Amino acid sequence: MKKILPLILFLAGLNQAYSQNPLQVRGNFSIEAQYYQEDSAIAAVVPDEQIALQGFGNIILTKGKFETGVRFETYLPAFVGYPAGAPWEGTGIGYRYAKYNGDKLEITVGNFYEQFGSGLVLRTWEDRGLGVDYALDGIRVVARPIDGVTIKGLYGKQRFNFDNGFQNGDGIVRGADVEFNLNQLLDSVINFKGQWTIGGSFVSKYEQNRDPVYDFPENVGSGSVRLKYQRGGFQIGGEYAYISTNPSSLNSNIVDIPDSLDPSVGIFQYGQGLQMNTNYSKKGFGIGLTASSMSNMALQSQRNSGPFDSWINYLPPTSVLQTTLLAQFYPYATQPNGEVSFRGDLFYNIPKKSLLGGRYGTKLEVSYTHIQEPDFPVVDDFEANRKGIEPTLFSWGDDTYYEDFNAKITRRVSKKFKASLMYMYIQYDNDVVLGAYDYNNNPTKGVVFADLIAFEGSWKIKKGHNLRFELQALFTEQHLQDWFAVVAEYTVSPHWFLSVVNQYNYGNADGDQFNFPVVSSGYINGSNRISVTYGRQRAGVFCVGGVCRVVPASNGLTISLTSSF
Amino acid sequence: MKYNLLLALSFALLISSVSAQDVKKTIPSATVKSLDGKSFNTSDFNNDGKPMIINFWATWCAPCKKELNNIAEVYEDWVDETGVKLIAISIDDARSQSRVLPYINGSSWDYEVYIDENQDFKRSMGVNNVPHTFLVDGSGNIVYQHNNYAPGDEDELFEKIIGLLN
Secondary structure (H helix, E strand, O other), X not given: OOOOHHHHHHHHHHHHHOOOOOOEEEEEEEEEEEEEOOOHHHXXXXXXXXXXXXXXXXXXXXXXXXXXXXXXEEXXXXXXXXXXXXXXXXEXXXXXXXXXXXXXXXXXXXXEOEEOOOOOOOEEOEEOOOOEEOOEEEEEEEEOOOOOEEEEEEEEEEEEEEEOOEEEEEEXXXXXXXXXXXXXXXXXXXXXXXXEEEEEEEEEEEOOOOOOOOOOOOEEEEEEEEEEEEEOOEEEEEEEEEEOOOOOOOXXXXXXXXXXXXXXXXXXXXXEEEEEEEEEEEOOEEEEEEXXXXXXXXXXXXXXXXXXXXXXXXXXXXXXXXXOHHHHHOOOOOOOOEEEEEEEEEEEEEOOOEOOOEOOXXXXXXXXXXXXXXXXXXXXXXXXOEEEOOOOOOOOOOOEEEEEEEEEEEEEOOOOEEEEXXXXXXXXXXXXXXXXXXXXXXXXXXXXXXXXXXXXXXXXXEOOEEEEEEEEEEEEOOOOOOEEEEEEEEEEOOOEEEEEEEEEOOOOOOOOOOEEEEEEEEEEEOOEEEEEEEEEEOOEEEEEOOEEEEEOOEEEEEEEEEEEO | OOOHHHHHHXXXXXXXXXXXXXXXXXXXXXXXXXXXXXXXXXXXXXXXXXXXEEEEEOOOOHHHHHHHHHHHHHHHHHHHHHOOEEEEEEOOOOOOXXXXXXXXXXXXXXXXXEEOOOOXXXXXXXXXXXXXXXXXXXXXXXXXXXXXXXXXXXXXXXXHHHHHHO
């Protein structure tokens, strides 16, 4: 309480000073508890405490142009496999800030989340479900001096872990960003035939070099430029980023070391990345193309961070995030040391009352993703277990890291029944991506080739009552071989839901053919939700954006309560 | 430190129970982007004195798309009858943002759409998960909110909108 007392006093003061603006309070909280059971068949993990409880509560107070907020977090202990990176333990304050929100000037002190452009050089973000929190702690100023111009500056340290309160890492992060909307800015001078946005960022980090052998750079600078154009349903945009030499475990560090040289004087390489996208759409039709290439693009505020810690920038995977149960077996994670990727998307609404569209119309969604290894001139430095590349963009290597094709049609068959059918092909190099796990919680070897078919039906039984069901089958010779999944979900709007899910590894010729049944039920009232889940969870990877969390197998009961106010 | 969470929650509940009686909540100030890249302050959202729906969604969120697609089927009628406007806030990040405009057009939605790229607006509205729907009355007060989506929830939302007009 000591830490928030000044905040309360501060607000009490503000309350006096600006009594014409009422104080508004809002926020949200989430509490989850899990009871773990032994289940040795699937190598289920049971923590010493047997019960895990984690939760958080955000409270935000606003009064006129002033805003302040605090988040309490508790992990007693955290769930098995949570968070994604360095441990979060105990209970305390995870985030607090105060902010002035003026028309042309915004100042934040304390913790904040920020994004420059698409995030290639800076994006500090959070995902509480994953256990990811890259909040900066310092000061941020955003100025909008005239229409069409946004200038941002920030300086701070970054959250590294949680030990009865958030703990910052050693590094210091500094950044500035400027963005111009040319239409707003040059409104009176030029009449553009579309919307132009251009921007640029500079970000640097400082961290003392304590390494006795390697001469790591203490200051690392990075910069990016971006452009976006839109006219009607046409958009094109891109961002290029450059990072000065930044040796880390995720970047490839050493290139072409002559035999006579000690590895400690190896050549550290810079990093670069380019992302481009164009799309065109009109009513009932949309098409998009994305191309991206990365080389040595890992930028973390702490040199000795794990793969999920202290990220300053954000490298999203090019593949589409799949929410179909069995498709989640093979999630792609961006390879920061180098990759070349392409994606195409198509959306089409076949008109109603046409031959193919049917009475209510039919929706078609197609996407294709290909991600390739770059042409690495690889040099292995076995002693330090590092390898290096020349940081080129769009050079084509031999290995396909990931490929998927998926198509989905959705159609309302009658007033009461809506159905969809999805097909997906996946090629997944698990030696590189390391996302597919066996029953001993270890990644399997080799490339997985899989086909997936999923059918979903949604049937309105009577007013407010709905039954949704899914049948999914995954066919592969690799990993754990064939799977079948059934989902049935009964909802009574607006309050109740009950769902039953089973995943069955029927085709596993080399091992046990396990079932993974889960029953879940809940009650929702406005913004409050309580749910109870019981069952077996398979080992796997839980991903959001560019970060994936490895979740070991478990068996047990989970109770979850969330609320917004 | 042990009881911090408990203290905070009771503190929050106390404040919200006190403030709920006399203070109506309005839309907080945060910066979102329109699809053509212009910055927009959320406290400027308005619908000329008529009700507004603010819906948080993402292209990767299946129930979100179900909700907005189901509302799209009746949206024209809703607008004719009540003058309501739906503002869809996409929380898609750099991974899927380029799919937002093609998806919206491909789905023939007529909503006003903004992108909350680093989830600043989501945070300031206290949203835990998507989908999350808010109903704002003609004077800008948040009068109702609902988390999650089950088919039929849109009927309850429409009743609330009608309730605002009477």
